[in-house]
Amino acid sequence: MRIASVRDAVVPISSAIANAYIDFSKMTASVVAVTVEAGDGRSATGYGFNSNGRYAQPGLLRERFIPRLLEAPQDALARPDGGLEPAGAWAAMMRNEKPGGHGDRSVAVGVLDMALWDAAAKLEDVPLWKLLADRYRGGQADDGAWVYAAGGYYYPGKGVEALVEEMKRYLDLGYGVVKMKIGGAPGTPVREALKEDVARIEAVLKLLGGDGSRLCVDVNGRFGLHAALAYGAALLPYRLRWYEEPLDPLDYATHATLAEHYPQPLATGENLFSMQDARNLIRHGGLRPDRDVLQFDPALSYGLVEYLRTLAMLQSHGWSPRRCVPHGGHQFALNIAVGLGLGGNESYPEVFAPFGGFADSTPVVDGRIRMPDLPGIGFEAKADLWAVLRDL
Numbered sequence: 001m002r003i004a005s006v007r008d009a010v011v012p013i014s015s016a017i018a019n020a021y022i023d024f025s026k027m028t029a030s031v032v033a034v035t036v037e038a039g040d041g042r043s044a045t046g047y048g049f050n051s052n053g054r055y056a057q058p059g060l061l062r063e064r065f066i067p068r069l070l071e072a073p074q075d076a077l078a079r080p081d082g083g084l085e086p087a088g089a090w091a092a093m094m095r096n097e098k099p100g101g102h103g104d105r106s107v108a109v110g111v112l113d114m115a116l117w118d119a120a121a122k123l124e125d126v127p128l129w130k131l132l133a134d135r136y137r138g139g140q141a142d143d144g145a146w147v148y149a150a151g152g153y154y155y156p157g158k159g160v161e162a163l164v165e166e167m168k169r170y171l172d173l174g175y176g177v178v179k180m181k182i183g184g185a186p187g188t189p190v191r192e193a194l195k196e197d198v199a200r201i202e203a204v205l206k207l208l209g210g211d212g213s214r215l216c217v218d219v220n221g222r223f224g225l226h227a228a229l230a231y232g233a234a235l236l237p238y239r240l241r242w243y244e245e246p247l248d249p250l251d252y253a254t255h256a257t258l259a260e261h262y263p264q265p266l267a268t269g270e271n272l273f274s275m276q277d278a279r280n281l282i283r284h285g286g287l288r289p290d291r292d293v294l295q296f297d298p299a300l301s302y303g304l305v306e307y308l309r310t311l312a313m314l315q316s317h318g319w320s321p322r323r324c325v326p327h328g329g330h331q332f333a334l335n336i337a338v339g340l341g342l343g344g345n346e347s348y349p350e351v352f353a354p355f356g357g358f359a360d361s362t363p364v365v366d367g368r369i370r371m372p373d374l375p376g377i378g379f380e381a382k383a384d385l386w387a388v389l390r391d392l
Contacts, residue, residue, distance in 0.1 A: 001036065001037070001038055001039060001074055001077040001078035001084060001085075002036070002037050002039070002074050002077065003034060003035070003036060003069055003070050003072060003077070003089070004035040004036065004037045004043065005033075005034075005035045006032060006033070006034050006035075006066045006069060006070060006112070007032065007033045007392045008030060008031065008032045008033075008058065008061050008062065008066065008111075008392075009030075009031050009032075009391070009392060010028050010029070010030060010031075010056040010058055011028065011029050011030075011031055011049075011056070011388055012027070012028055012029075013027050013028065013029050013052060013352055013353075013355065014026055014027050014028075015027070015351065015352075016155055016156060017153035017154065017155050017351060018153060018154045018155070018184065019153060019154065019181045019184060019218070019220040020154075020181060020182065020183035020184040020218075020219050020220045020221075020222040021220040021221055021222050022053075022220075024052070027052065027053075027055065028055050028056040029049050029050050029052070029055075029056055029355060030049060030050050030056040030057050030058060030061060030107075030108070030111050031047065031048070031049045031111075031388065031389060031392060032047065032048045032049070032061070032066075032111050032112055032115050032392070033045050033046070033047055033115065033389065033392035034046050034047075034048070034069070034112065034115040034116060034119055035119075036077075036084055036116075036119045036120075036123065038082070038084070038123055039074075040082070042123055043123075044118075044119045044122035044123045044376075045119065045122075046114075046115040046116055046117065046118030046119030046120070046122065046376065046377075047114075047115050047118055047377070047379050047389045047392070048110075048111045048112060048113065048114030048115030048116075048118065048299075048332075049111060049114065049299070049330075049355055049389075050107050050110060050111050050299055050300060051297050051299045051300050051327065051328035051329075051330060051355070052328070052329075052348075052351075052352040052355065052356070053270075053271075053300075053327075054104070054107045054300055055104075057104055057107050057108035057111065060104060060105060060107075060108035061108050061111065061112070064093075064108075065093045065108050065109055065112055066112070068092050068093045068095055069089055069092060069093050069112060071092065072088065072089050072092035072093075073088075073092070076088030076089070076091065076092060077089055083120060083123060083124055084116065084119060084120035084123055085120075086113060086116040086117055086120055086303070086304065086305055087305050089112075089113075089116050090109070090113060090116075090302070090303065090305040090306075093109055093112060094109065099276075100276075102272075102273040102274040102276070102277055102301075102302075103273065106273035106274060106300060106301050106302045106306075107273070107299075107300050109302045109303060110298065110299045110300055110301060110302055110303040110306075111299070112303070113298075113302065113303020113304055113305055113306075114298075114299055114303060114304075114332050114377070116303075117131075117303070117304050117332070117377070118332075118376040118377045118379070119376070121375060121376045121377070122375045122376040124375075125375050126375060127335065127371060127372070127373060127374055127375065127376070127377075127378065128332075128335040128336075128339065128376060128377050128378075129141055129334075129335040129336075129338040129339035129371050130339065131339070132335065132336065132339030132340055133338075133339045133340070136308070136339075136340060137339065137340060137341060140341075141338055141339050141341075142337070142338045142339075142341055143370065144338065144368045144369055144370040144371065145334055145337045145338050145342075145344055145345050145368065145369055145371075146343065146344035146345075146367055146368055147175065147334075147344060147345050147346070147347045147364060147367065147368065147369050148175060148176075148177035148178065148179060148216065148241075148325075148344065148346065148347060148367070149167075149170035149173070149175040149177070149178045149179065149347055149348075149349050150178075150179045150218075150329060150346050150347060150348055150351075151166055151167070151170065151178065151179065151180065151348070151349070151350055151351060152166065152167070152178070152179060152180025152181045152204075152218075153181055153351065154181060154184045160199060160200055160203045163180065163200060163203065163204065164203050164204060164206075164207050166350070167180070167204050167207055167208075168207060169349070169350070170349055171207070173349055173363075173364055174363060174364035174365050174366065174367065175347070175349070175364055175367055176214060176366065176367035177213075177214050177215070177216065177241055177367060178204070178208075178214065178215060178216070179215070179216035179217070179218055179244070179346075180200070180201075180204060180215070180216075180217060180218070181217075181218050181219075181220070182197040182200070182201070182217045182218065182219055182231070183197065183219040183220070183222045183223060183227070183231070183246075184222075185197075190226065190227045190230050190231075191230075193227075194230060194231060194234055197217075197231070198234060201215070201217065201235075201238065205238060212238040212239040212240045212241070213239065213240070213241050214241065215238070215240050215241055216240060216241045216242050216243075216244055216267070217235070217240060217242075217243055217244060218244040218245060219231070219243075219244065219245055219246045219247075220245055221245050221246075221247060221248050221249055221271065222246075223246045223247055224247070224254075225247070225254050225257060225258065227246075228246040228247055228254075228258050229258065229261055229262075231243075231246065232246070232258065232261060232262040233261075235262075235264075236262070236263075236264065239264060240264065240265075241265065242264075242265040242266060242267040242292075242293050243262065243264065243265070243266055243267070244266075244267040244268065244293075244295075245267065245268045245270065245271070245295075246258065246266075247268075249268060249269070249270075249271040249272055249281075250272075250277070252280055252281060252283075252284035252285040252286075253284065255268065255281070255285040255286055255287070256284065256285055256286025257286070258286070259285070259286035259287060259288065259292075260286065264291070265291045265292055265293060266287065266292045266293070267292065267293035267294075267295055267325070268281070268285075268287075268292075268293075268294070268295060269281060269294045269295040269296045269327075270295040270296065270297050270300075270327035270328075272296060272301065273300055273301040273302065274301060274302065274306065275306055275309040275310045275313055278294070278296055278301075278310045278313065278314075279313050279317075281294075282313070282314065282317050282319065283317075289317075289318050289319045289320070289323060292323065293323060293324075293325050293343070294314070294319070294323055294324045294325070295324075295325060295326060295327040295346075296310055296324065296326060296327070297326050297327040297328045297333065298326060298328075298332065298333060298336060299328050299330060299332055299333065300327075300328070304332075304336060307336065311324070311340065321340060321341050321342050321343070322341065322342065322343040323343055324337075324342045324343055325337075325342065325343045325344045325345060325346065326342065326345055326346065327346055328346060329345070329346040329347045329348035329352065329356045329357065330355055330356065331358055331359065331377050331378050331379060331382065332377055333345050333346070334358055334369070334371070335371065335377055335378070338371050347364070347369075353384060354382070354384035354385040354387070354388055355385060357382065357385075358378075358382065359372050359374070359378050359381035359382050360381060360382055360383055361381060362381075
């Protein structure tokens with residue numbers, strides 16, 4: 001088993017949208033193609049990319065992680081059953097890396113890890129969700145995954161009417177739960193910003209028939225404790241599906257304080273990039289395993305090899321995998337959700353093309369999506385994404 005070649009490129013995914021913290025006017029993504037030869041005549045090329053919200057990592061990939069991957073010992077890449085072992089490749093890529101510093105490094109490794117899992121499933125001629133179920137869940141895969149439509153971004157000239165029309169489009173596509181951004185009025189006093197956001201929330205809830213369990217709101221880590229508590233008090237009567245990332249992702253003590261005062265579901269974790277950071281959140285963030293949602297994104301956090309460690313840690317702390325709903329809206333996380341029995345997956349029906357969204361032949365029906373029976377992650381069945389990846 002050997003890595004025959006690795007190719008990488010940088011692709012723009014810029015747009016005029018913004019959340020409460022950043023805009024996406026200069027956003028980029030790294031894409032890679034990793035070709036693996038099994039030594040018995042089999043070979044496969046796997047593809048990977050990083051999720052939205054983090055920039056491309058060409059320097060880290062080319063200077064450190066691709067060279068180490070190409071030098072990975074052949075024995076470390078092979079499983080006893082003849083399959084590819086991404087954990088061996090992961091260990092080779094992380095050689096001589098000090099603990100800590102989980103930032104852009106985790107993104108670069110995650111891009112390559114995605115491609116390795118794509119190749120591993122292709123070598124066995126099975127979908128990734130089936131490979132994961134067979135290796136880690138006794139062959140038991142879910143019959144599909146719950147998905148929700150993430151959108152509601154700020155956009156120049158976009159008012160409440162346009163927001164509601166956007167959410168209606170998602171419902172027409174088959175989604176039952178939608179997510180919108182709040183907290184995006186920079187420099188505005190909390191009282192005025194809250195009044196504006198309440199009007200936006202109530203307009204979307206009217207579309208949803210007043211059912212707060214069908215609406216999530218996302219702050220993208222912008223608030224301090226005062227604003228988070230003020231918004232939390234205002235949100236309580238709506239009984240929303242969840243109140244997402246109201247605080248800085250690493251401010252665990254303040255998360256714990258908020259959880260004491262906000263009894264309904266909180267969601268966070270998309271900006272934590274290692275098992276250790278996830279463990280600190282579980283230990284010190286005051287989150288509740290019976291209601292809160294964990295959004296760690298395997299594409300940004302060293303890949304699936306590290307995500308498996310995170311799931312094991314969660315289980316040891318009394319958390320079910322069903323409380324995990326990964327960020328990113330990509331097919332990699334969707335395969336993981338189905339194969340490992342997670343609680344669902346994010347979806348981006350209208351933004352972050354071509355990386356957001358799923359295979360063209362898999363429509364959303366009653367808020368759920370079924371997986372195609374295609375080898376690997378299934379990128380080839382998403383025409384606009386495959387048009388980018390095949391150029392590698």
